[in-house]
Structures are given as structure tokens and as C-alpha cells.
Amino acid sequence: MNRTLQGLVMAAAMAAASLAVAQPIKIFGLVELSGTGAVSGTNFNDGVKLAVKEINASGGILGRQVDYQASDTQSQAPIAKALAQKAVDQGAYVVMGPVFSGSILVSMPETRKAEVTNFTGGEAASITQQGNPYIFRTSFTQAAAMPKVARYLHDTVKAKSVAIIFVNNDFGKGGSDAMVKALEPYGIKVAANISTDPGQVDFSSAVVKAKQSNADALFVYSNEEESARCLRELKKQGYDKPIVGETTLTSQKVIELAGDAANGAIAHVGLSADAPQPEVQKFSAAFQKEYHYKGDHNSLKGYSAMYFVKVMTERIGKVDTKALAAALHGATMTVKDNPGVLLDVSFDQNGDLDRVSYMTKVVDGKQAIIATLPAAHTK
Amino acid sequence: MAEFLQLVVSGIATGAIYAVAALGFTLMWQAAGVINFAQGEFVMLPAFGMLMCIGVGMPLWLAFLVTCVAAALVLGYAFKRGIADPLIHHGVIPLVIATLGVSIAAKSFVRSGYSAMAQQFPSPFPEGVFHVAGVTVSFADAGTLVIAGAIVLSLQAFLNRTVTGRAMQAVAQNTESARVLGIDVSRMVLYVFVINALLACVAALLITPIYLAKFDMGETIGTKAFFAAIIGGFNQTRGALLGGVLIGVMENVVGYYLSPAYKEGVALVLFLLVILFRPEGILGRREERKV
Numbered sequence: 001m002n003r004t005l006q007g008l009v010m011a012a013a014m015a016a017a018s019l020a021v022a023q024p025i026k027i028f029g030l031v032e033l034s035g036t037g038a039v040s041g042t043n044f045n046d047g048v049k050l051a052v053k054e055i056n057a058s059g060g061i062l063g064r065q066v067d068y069q070a071s072d073t074q075s076q077a078p079i080a081k082a083l084a085q086k087a088v089d090q091g092a093y094v095v096m097g098p099v100f101s102g103s104i105l106v107s108m109p110e111t112r113k114a115e116v117t118n119f120t121g122g123e124a125a126s127i128t129q130q131g132n133p134y135i136f137r138t139s140f141t142q143a144a145a146m147p148k149v150a151r152y153l154h155d156t157v158k159a160k161s162v163a164i165i166f167v168n169n170d171f172g173k174g175g176s177d178a179m180v181k182a183l184e185p186y187g188i189k190v191a192a193n194i195s196t197d198p199g200q201v202d203f204s205s206a207v208v209k210a211k212q213s214n215a216d217a218l219f220v221y222s223n224e225e226e227s228a229r230c231l232r233e234l235k236k237q238g239y240d241k242p243i244v245g246e247t248t249l250t251s252q253k254v255i256e257l258a259g260d261a262a263n264g265a266i267a268h269v270g271l272s273a274d275a276p277q278p279e280v281q282k283f284s285a286a287f288q289k290e291y292h293y294k295g296d297h298n299s300l301k302g303y304s305a306m307y308f309v310k311v312m313t314e315r316i317g318k319v320d321t322k323a324l325a326a327a328l329h330g331a332t333m334t335v336k337d338n339p340g341v342l343l344d345v346s347f348d349q350n351g352d353l354d355r356v357s358y359m360t361k362v363v364d365g366k367q368a369i370i371a372t373l374p375a376a377h378t379k
Numbered sequence: 380m381a382e383f384l385q386l387v388v389s390g391i392a393t394g395a396i397y398a399v400a401a402l403g404f405t406l407m408w409q410a411a412g413v414i415n416f417a418q419g420e421f422v423m424l425p426a427f428g429m430l431m432c433i434g435v436g437m438p439l440w441l442a443f444l445v446t447c448v449a450a451a452l453v454l455g456y457a458f459k460r461g462i463a464d465p466l467i468h469h470g471v472i473p474l475v476i477a478t479l480g481v482s483i484a485a486k487s488f489v490r491s492g493y494s495a496m497a498q499q500f501p502s503p504f505p506e507g508v509f510h511v512a513g514v515t516v517s518f519a520d521a522g523t524l525v526i527a528g529a530i531v532l533s534l535q536a537f538l539n540r541t542v543t544g545r546a547m548q549a550v551a552q553n554t555e556s557a558r559v560l561g562i563d564v565s566r567m568v569l570y571v572f573v574i575n576a577l578l579a580c581v582a583a584l585l586i587t588p589i590y591l592a593k594f595d596m597g598e599t600i601g602t603k604a605f606f607a608a609i610i611g612g613f614n615q616t617r618g619a620l621l622g623g624v625l626i627g628v629m630e631n632v633v634g635y636y637l638s639p640a641y642k643e644g645v646a647l648v649l650f651l652l653v654i655l656f657r658p659e660g661i662l663g664r665r666e667e668r669k670v
Contacts, residue, residue: 034490034595038593039496042496195639200639200643204386204389204393205633205634205639206634211382224497225593228497236517237508237515238515238517257497258499260506
């Protein structure tokens, strides 16, 4: 009887263990699949999905498959918050997104409360200044990126004054503030600081204002669709001063939407689908094949973030979201050991990341890398 | 002064496009008593129709012509026979609700096929600018003005100087009397639906290079066109032109001299002022209806 009982217990334990092994790892995406952030969110989401597909095809994470479920925040912060709550309730190991700074600022208290690791595509400096140990970026913070743009405006463009056109949301306001601060040490005057609305379609008055300011250069900081419309209006009104941006202005989607109007635009980007690194090129080809459009920096963000999860989970040897967050602080991942991370990357104690970045220029409808800037910690 | 003129020129060009879409509102109301809240989507659908044609290798002009034919059939004939005709006898409200349904369905349909991301749309005009009295004018703005102006004027001439146009106006003013006079009311109403579909195609051709092709692009254009029609006078085709241009110019002026943040509210404020102080619209005439 005892032996029978022991056998049954053992069989049950083995069944439970195998069930646990077979249990997929739940990762939830909170992404902008509609609304003003549709371009950013769709790219980010497709990047994550491509990485998940590859990871699952190669055996998953610690032998477990990844179950990725994406939900549409409709580019609205309250919906993002509700979806974050839902993701947490459904046992998320990691939450991916949202991409919009305004949305992540509202949704991340939910993942923080539940101690769930949360990657975001948001760039507003304030995201990682709140002492949240569970938030991690997939791109540079504005506080790190804007000084690079300011230096370019000073050293290369030789600008004495700059007009700024920014989108009036957390991303745009944060970027504008960071830019104004970054220009100060160089003595560059802000000739006009022009706010525009998210989803704005007509940029004629903003461009007239920028032209009227007579600044030596224009800094455009908006989301993809708005950046494209702004570039079209600038071309329509014959704007002939240097147009400089950060991250979005020279992204693949903006180039596609703006057409010839994008030619000549210059931007600092943390990630570029046209970067010369073989891993990035391989990713770009795979992304194009899978989704029939060219990925942009947001697809790189989503893709690499998913690999950050894989690499670090395998490093800690268990599927434990709290341990994952702890391990990510101060972690370094190299392409040599983990090609999926695309570029050597390291995280600091705030969840900000550091890696190489690029100055890019749109030439003949393509993003060309004009300079590779080293990672901050290597300087 | 130069910047003010720049704002006015640019605003007139944008406003002229609003006017073309607003014309559809006024025509439909005048001739058929229909308020089409899917008017914005009637602009969005031809935009994607043209994109599809371009996608299979057609040049823009051919894509436009093919889309015009398809729009006349689907957004004109089929819309009238399938939705307007069965519901018109039940009053305005059921038809308004039906057009709202059409609007949602059209957006979902396009979104499922083209995703929620914006798509590039080629401009029918050559690139480049020229300068007049210190104002930079693009060929796109000039071309838009010429086309929109020509459409409004020729439509006005058609309605006032041709037998068919007068018959359509007669139907608009008094359907029963028009029928007694031997006018084929159903045919006249069909003409209005077809003209509306064609106007939507022209508006799509002109506005999509600026707005970019997106499933929800009709929301903005539909709202602006509706306000333009009310501001100018819902029962006057000339009113649509005035309303559209007024909104386009005021948006630019407010965006420049106050703040771009107030820009999107301009049409609403003008609309409220007109409703409060001149409900028939700036060029509209008072109408009495039996209830």
C-alpha cells in the first residue's frame, strides 16, 4: 500500500514538474496599435513578436515557450493603465510597453506595485527618475540624447540660435525642456519654442513661426506621423535652414511618409535599422521578410528588449520577475555572447541604458549613418 | 505683413479642401434631406482606393479615374439604394445613425486591411515653390486652390444654369411639387449622391498628401467639413466654400498669433458663434419646415 502511495505521489510530482516545464512564460505587450502612436506601437509590437518567434523556435527561455499577448492602448494613458492592471492580474512575467511616455508614466505604477519587470519605449527623462526599480528603457533617455544633439548643433551646424517645434505631450515637452537645457552651456539661443498638438495635420502656422524666428537651425521633436507632416510643410514653404531632430525625425517610417521632403534631415538616433552592425542588418532583413515593411527604431527596441529578457532570465537561471529586475540593474550584455541584443548594452541603477548611438542624415530617401557616437561609459 | 499673407494663402488652400467636402454635406441635405456623418470616411475610402490602384502599378491620374468610377457606384449608387432609400422615410435620425454606423464600419474595414499606420500618398502637383509679394506659394497650394475653386464654380453653374441642375434644386426645395411638374425625383437624388461621391474623390486626392492616408483621417476632415457647411449655410453651396475657407484661414491665424494649441478649436468656436447668432449660416437662408 505504502509503495503504491509513494508511486502515486512520485507520479503526481513528476506530472506537476513536467506541467511546470511546459507552462509558457507569459509576456504582455501594452502597445499603441491605434491612435496617434500607431506607428510607434505597431513597430515595437512587431519587433517583440519577431523576437518571440525566434526564441520559441530555438527552444524558448530555460526550455519554456514564450506566450506573448499584445493589447492595444489606443495611445491613451488610462487604457494603458487598465491594461497594465490586467496584465499583472493574469500573471505577467514581463510587461513590454507602452511606447508613449505619457502612457508609461501612468501605467507603470501598476507593474511597480506588483513587482513586475516593465520595459518601455518611452524616452521622457522623468520615467526613470522616480525610483521605480522595475522600469527599464529600450532607448536613450532624453537627458542623455539631447546633449549629443546640442553638441552637433554647436560643433557642426555652428548654430547661434535654434527654433524648436515639439509635440505637446510628455514625450515632446520632456524633449523640448531637455533640449533647452542642453543648449544652454553652448550659448545657443532658443529663437522660438513652438508647441504642436499630437495628431496635428496642418503645420503651416508652426512653420511660418519657425521661419519668422530667423533661427540658424530648426530642431523638430515629434512623433512619426507629425514629423513627416512637418517635414512636408517645411519643404512646401521652402524652408532652407538645417533641420535637426532626435530619434524620430530620420526614422524609416518618417522617411517613407515624408518622401522627398525628408531629404537632408539630420537626427541623433539610439537605434537604426540601417546601422552597419551585421546583427542589425540581419534583424532588418528578417523583419522586412516577416512583415513586408521596413522596421524602424521602435521595432529594434521591441526586438532587443525581448532578447534582454531571454539573456537575463537564463543568466539568473529561473523565471522570477523580481530577480530579473534586480539582475538587470548594472547588467551588461554583449553581442558577441548574445547576438539578439543587437548592440552591446548596459543598464544603470535607474533602468537607463547605455550603448553606441548614431548621427544620421536622410540622403536620397534613405537613412545614412554619418557618425557613430561611442557609448558614454567608454568615453 | 508677409507672414500674415503667408498664413492666409496657406489657409485658403487648406480651407478650399474643407469646402469641397462640405459641398457634399450641403448638396445631400438640399436634395435628399440626408445628413451624412460618414462624409469624412467617404473621403478616406477613395484615398485608399487610389492607394490600391497605385499598388498594382497604375499612375495617379488613372488611379483617380478608376476610383471615381468605383466611388460613384459604391458611395453613390449603392449607398443611396442600400441605406438612404430604405431609411429616408423614417426621418432624419435613423439615417444619421446609419451613416454613423457606415463610418465605423468603413474605418474598421480599412484598418483591418491597411493597419492603423499612416501610408504615404503621392501629390498630384509638382514639387517646388514660387514667390509672390514676399509670400512663398507652393505649386501644391496653387493647384489645390485652382481645382477646388473650379469645382465649386462649375457646380454652382451646373445647379443654376442647366435643366438638370434646376431640376435638382426644385427637388431640394419641394419634392412633391417637383414630382407634380414631371421631374424624376429619384433620378435627381441619385445624381446628388453620385456628385457627392465624386467630390469626395477630389477631396481625397487633394487632402491625403497633407493628412497622409490613415483609417481615421476622415474624422478630422468630416468634422471640419460639417462645421464649414453649417458656418457657410447648410442650404447654400456657396456657403460651403465660404465656411471652408474661413475655417482654414482662421486656424492658421489663430495658430500663429495665439498658439497652435488653440488651432483645432477654431472651427468649433466659429460653429458655436454661427449657431448662436445666425443659425441659418453666413450665406444661408431661413427655412421653415412642417413638423
